Amino acid sequence: MLWGVVQFPGSCDERDALHACSLLGEARMVWHEECDLAGVDAVVVPGGFSYGDYLRAGAIARFSPAMEAVAEFAAAGGPVLGICNGFQVLCEAGLLPGALLRNEDLRFTCRQLELLAAPFDRLTTPEGGQSIERLAIPAKHGEGRYYAPQEMLDQIEASGQVAYRYAPGQNPNGSLRDIAGVRNEAGNVLGLMPHPEHAVDPLTGSTDGLRVFEAVAAVRA
Amino acid sequence: MTVETSKHRELGLTDSEFELIVEKLGREPNDVELAMFSLLWSEHCAYKHSRKLLRRLPTEGERVVMGPGENAGAVDVGSGYAVAFKVESHNHPSAVEPFQGAATGVGGILRDVFALGARPIAILDSLRFGELDSVRSRHLLDGAVRGIGHYGNSIGVATVGGEIYFEAPYEHNCLVNAMCVGLAKQEEMVRAAAAGVGNAVVLMGASTGRDGIGGASVLASAELGDGDEAKRPTVQIGDPFEESKVLECCLELLGKGLLVSLQDLGAAGLTSSAGEMASAGGVGIDIDVARVPLREADMEPFEIMVSESQERMLAVVEPPRVAEVLAVCEKWQTGSAEIGVVTDTGQVRVLRGEEVVGEMPVEALVDGCPLYDLSPAEPEGWIYGNRRTLDPGASAEETLLALLSSPSIASKRWAFEQYDSVVGSRTVRRPESADAAVLQLPEAGNAIAVSIDGNGRRVACDPYAGTIEAVLECAQNLACVGAEPLGLTNCLNFGNPEKPAGAWQLDRAVSGLADACEALGVPVVGGNVSLYNEGPDGPIYPTPVVGMVGELPDPGRACGGAFAREGDAIALLGPFAPSLAGSELAKLRGELTMGLPRSDVTAVAAACETVREAVRAGKLSSAHDVSDGGLACALAESAIAGGLGCRVDLSPLLNRGFSAEEALFGEGPGGFVLSGERAALEALAGDGIEVLVLGEVGGEIEIAGGEAFLAVGLDQAERAWTDISRAIAL
Numbered sequence: 001m002l003w004g005v006v007q008f009p010g011s012c013d014e015r016d017a018l019h020a021c022s023l024l025g026e027a028r029m030v031w032h033e034e035c036d037l038a039g040v041d042a043v044v045v046p047g048g049f050s051y052g053d054y055l056r057a058g059a060i061a062r063f064s065p066a067m068e069a070v071a072e073f074a075a076a077g078g079p080v081l082g083i084c085n086g087f088q089v090l091c092e093a094g095l096l097p098g099a100l101l102r103n104e105d106l107r108f109t110c111r112q113l114e115l116l117a118a119p120f121d122r123l124t125t126p127e128g129g130q131s132i133e134r135l136a137i138p139a140k141h142g143e144g145r146y147y148a149p150q151e152m153l154d155q156i157e158a159s160g161q162v163a164y165r166y167a168p169g170q171n172p173n174g175s176l177r178d179i180a181g182v183r184n185e186a187g188n189v190l191g192l193m194p195h196p197e198h199a200v201d202p203l204t205g206s207t208d209g210l211r212v213f214e215a216v217a218a219v220r221a
Numbered sequence: 222m223t224v225e226t227s228k229h230r231e232l233g234l235t236d237s238e239f240e241l242i243v244e245k246l247g248r249e250p251n252d253v254e255l256a257m258f259s260l261l262w263s264e265h266c267a268y269k270h271s272r273k274l275l276r277r278l279p280t281e282g283e284r285v286v287m288g289p290g291e292n293a294g295a296v297d298v299g300s301g302y303a304v305a306f307k308v309e310s311h312n313h314p315s316a317v318e319p320f321q322g323a324a325t326g327v328g329g330i331l332r333d334v335f336a337l338g339a340r341p342i343a344i345l346d347s348l349r350f351g352e353l354d355s356v357r358s359r360h361l362l363d364g365a366v367r368g369i370g371h372y373g374n375s376i377g378v379a380t381v382g383g384e385i386y387f388e389a390p391y392e393h394n395c396l397v398n399a400m401c402v403g404l405a406k407q408e409e410m411v412r413a414a415a416a417g418v419g420n421a422v423v424l425m426g427a428s429t430g431r432d433g434i435g436g437a438s439v440l441a442s443a444e445l446g447d448g449d450e451a452k453r454p455t456v457q458i459g460d461p462f463e464e465s466k467v468l469e470c471c472l473e474l475l476g477k478g479l480l481v482s483l484q485d486l487g488a489a490g491l492t493s494s495a496g497e498m499a500s501a502g503g504v505g506i507d508i509d510v511a512r513v514p515l516r517e518a519d520m521e522p523f524e525i526m527v528s529e530s531q532e533r534m535l536a537v538v539e540p541p542r543v544a545e546v547l548a549v550c551e552k553w554q555t556g557s558a559e560i561g562v563v564t565d566t567g568q569v570r571v572l573r574g575e576e577v578v579g580e581m582p583v584e585a586l587v588d589g590c591p592l593y594d595l596s597p598a599e600p601e602g603w604i605y606g607n608r609r610t611l612d613p614g615a616s617a618e619e620t621l622l623a624l625l626s627s628p629s630i631a632s633k634r635w636a637f638e639q640y641d642s643v644v645g646s647r648t649v650r651r652p653e654s655a656d657a658a659v660l661q662l663p664e665a666g667n668a669i670a671v672s673i674d675g676n677g678r679r680v681a682c683d684p685y686a687g688t689i690e691a692v693l694e695c696a697q698n699l700a701c702v703g704a705e706p707l708g709l710t711n712c713l714n715f716g717n718p719e720k721p722a723g724a725w726q727l728d729r730a731v732s733g734l735a736d737a738c739e740a741l742g743v744p745v746v747g748g749n750v751s752l753y754n755e756g757p758d759g760p761i762y763p764t765p766v767v768g769m770v771g772e773l774p775d776p777g778r779a780c781g782g783a784f785a786r787e788g789d790a791i792a793l794l795g796p797f798a799p800s801l802a803g804s805e806l807a808k809l810r811g812e813l814t815m816g817l818p819r820s821d822v823t824a825v826a827a828a829c830e831t832v833r834e835a836v837r838a839g840k841l842s843s844a845h846d847v848s849d850g851g852l853a854c855a856l857a858e859s860a861i862a863g864g865l866g867c868r869v870d871l872s873p874l875l876n877r878g879f880s881a882e883e884a885l886f887g888e889g890p891g892g893f894v895l896s897g898e899r900a901a902l903e904a905l906a907g908d909g910i911e912v913l914v915l916g917e918v919g920g921e922i923e924i925a926g927g928e929a930f931l932a933v934g935l936d937q938a939e940r941a942w943t944d945i946s947r948a949i950a951l
């Protein structure tokens with residue numbers, strides 16, 4: 001399986017994402033001006049500050065040639081994972097519902113926390129698995145407060161699109177309904193604010209992040 | 222063009238310095254030349270009051286790859302890799318505009334490190350502000366912390382450690398020192414010296430504007446005072462996105478071997494970069510200001526030469542490779558222009574097209590500034606204030622809680638959570654989880670530990686002994702995670718060296734630094750001096766900040782500071798001789814006076830080695846050095862971090878003649894609080910190493926010391942230690 005990690009000017013976590021992907025298969029960078037994803041089996045849109053995140057986080061990156069290719073790839077059912085800035089980009093691109101606003105306390109926050117992987121989410125639960133999985137993963141962002149209108153929240157909850165929630169009391173940013181990650185209706189595009197690529201090594205904290213990558217890989221299988 | 226004689230004074234040059242320039246040029250300098258001389262002959266660039274002292278520092282060692290004089294120092298970490306690091310101040314810009322001042326401080330130190338060809342992997346910050354009950358201090362603190370976070374987070378370099386102290390003498394003149402650590406393949410590293418007559422000089426990165434003009438001379442080399450708001454235009458504005466592109470671009474260029482040399486543009490902009498590159502290479506350099514990409518079209522040549530616009534780098538490139546270099550810059554969407562050429566004239570020539578607008582011998586410009594001897598005189602007694610905030614009659618419990626909640630000792634979670642400490646996948650020990658940050662280096666198959674320390678109050682009490690303690694504190698922090706020191710960088714933050722007391726502090730501190738490094742066998746590979754740190758109320762505490770990098774073979778064995786296992790024995794190891802002199806408690810009681818006990822550096826070094834080896838052998842559950850607030854605070858910190866209390870008896874210290882108060886709250890170097898199996902701890906004793914088993918892990922925090930008995934609930938201690946996170950609510 002070949003993972004493609006999109007690299008924008010201003011990306012920060014692309015090398016870490018590449019490393020995480022390489023633990024599960026082959027991985028290569030996709031330069032932001034590339035518009036050919038031929039051969040790539042899954043795409044990661046990594047964290048950072050794409051194009052400086054001027055204007056609004058992710059607002060410029062969504063117009064890059066690579067993102068056009070990612071949109072086509074997603075439309076064809078290809079698995080796409082957006083992490084932090086990548087999540088913001090996917091929301092800006094309309095590939096995921098909702099938006100990420102500035103943290104409630106208006107500060108950047110970096111913290112190890114726990115995520116609950118929703119049991120109804122076929123992206124994250126292996127067949128038959130019903131227990132809620134708790135993942136220890138760091139989050140670090142200044143604009144991660146998940147927002148969507150009330151009706152949209154009801155709808156994505158009803159359709160099982162809420163993929164991850166912050167564990168009770170650990171919501172670092174004021175996200176509505178503690179939402180940390182969502183997927184699209186088809187289930188092949190997943191975005192989350194915390195950083196699974198920083199949780200793939202017991203020495204640096206935990207290996208729970210691998211579960212997120214595995215869930216994305218499972219979409220293709 | 223003639224120069225009015227008063228102009229040089231406005232630019233910070235003395236009359237005799239101006240006369241010397243006239244003598245060296247054989248004529249009066251024109252405006253361009255005068256501006257360039259005034260910057261390179263400023264304290265900030267020429268180190269004219271400190272250079273003679275700095276010659277005392279030991280700079281050589283087996284592992285040194287690059288020493289002072291380069292953009293940053295570097296040490297060998299094996300397998301063909303080197304770690305580059307340096308600490309630098311951005312004090313005065315931060316005192317005027319804390320957000321941008323701190324942000325560009327980070328930006329500047331990052332450039333110093335990647336100029337060597339090292340990828341920045343960690344940032345640490347050493348910050349000093351006035352007391353937190355001051356509105357100004359809270360404003361400066363908030364801005365500086367946000368600024369550091371803004372730059373470091375945006376560029377994707379982990380901020381892994383640091384320290385923050387709050388003391389009244391920093392009220393008007395806060396300190397913002399930033400340290401960067403980078404990793405390089407030794408074969409890809411470059412030096413800053415220009416070489417190869419006929420080679421092209423290429424300016425990369427941001428365009429040049431009017432920001433930061435005169436920063437080095439006007440802002441960094443004079444005392445702060447009234448009307449500092451008018452100096453705001455001398456503060457630079459940072460753009461981490463631009464720097465991120467320039468960083469990646471430079472690393473790609475160096476990886477491809479396309480550059481002869483590389484230098485960042487910092488204080489004094491093009492003037493100092495071009496001048497220093499030429500000086501280091503023993504060559505001349507021509508710069509055509511007409512070819513410098515500008516933000517504003519009507520800039521004067523002198524403005525272009527002295528602008529401190531951020532995110533710019535200067536490279537020397539062989540002519541056949543210029544096109545390829547420009548193409549890589551294009552790929553990274555960062556500016557680039559061939560603006561000059563390396564010559565054999567020994568002159569820095571500034572051209573505007575065909576017209577020569579300035580021409581100065583490199584030697585005169587870069588190395589011609591007179592170096593001054595200081596006139597030190599020891600002040601009579603304590604020249605700083607005292608303020609009582611804790612009743613000397615307070616009980617031991619009240620005292621411990623007061624110390625734990627003192628902003629300088631309390632948890633800094635509220636600050637470091639605003640920094641990305643995990644990017645790069647190297648951070649094995651995050652802030653406050655161990656005494657030093659630990660970063661794994663899978664490339665080299667090992668890890669490094671980094672710490673930055675310096676307690677200005679103690680240095681004020683005794684500049685010589687206090688500076689030695691700063692070095693020892695750093696070494697002890699490294700020992701706690703099992704690291705052996707490889708090299709040291711320092712930032713000397715002092716007041717006005719032209720005043721006898723300031724000169725005395727500087728002189729004694731540099732001697733202390735030299736002696737401590739000599740005794741520990743740790744070379745000084747780089748550093749920075751920041752003088753004239755004074756406000757309307759007088760000088761800051763003399764504040765040498767020491768950053769140390771050490772190596773450890775197995776990051777998995779790096780000890781944390783937290784008690785880990787109920788029932789573990791707790792021991793005090795090392796030549797710890799607690800004293801209230803200069804302590805946090807003496808401060809809270811308003812009883813600060815001159816004088817610190819002398820420490821036995823050799824004995825502390827031996828203790829460090831013992832702890833280091835014990836950690837590496839996996840014999841300890843936790844290791845934490847005794848620092849601010851003394852043994853009681855060290856025990857409480859290990860307890861809070863582990864969520865496990867302790868029951869200890871300090872009688873062994875009392876039996877040595879220390880009072881209960883000294884044993885509980887006295888400070889001094891050389892002490893380690895260790896936990897582990899009793900037999901393993903006892904086995905560390907011997908050969909001059911003292912181990913006092915004091916008690917065991919478990920329960921609440923209970924410390925007996927003769928008649929004194931202190932019992933504090935774990936929750937209560939934690940609340941005191943973390944209350945500031947809530948109280949600060951910036």
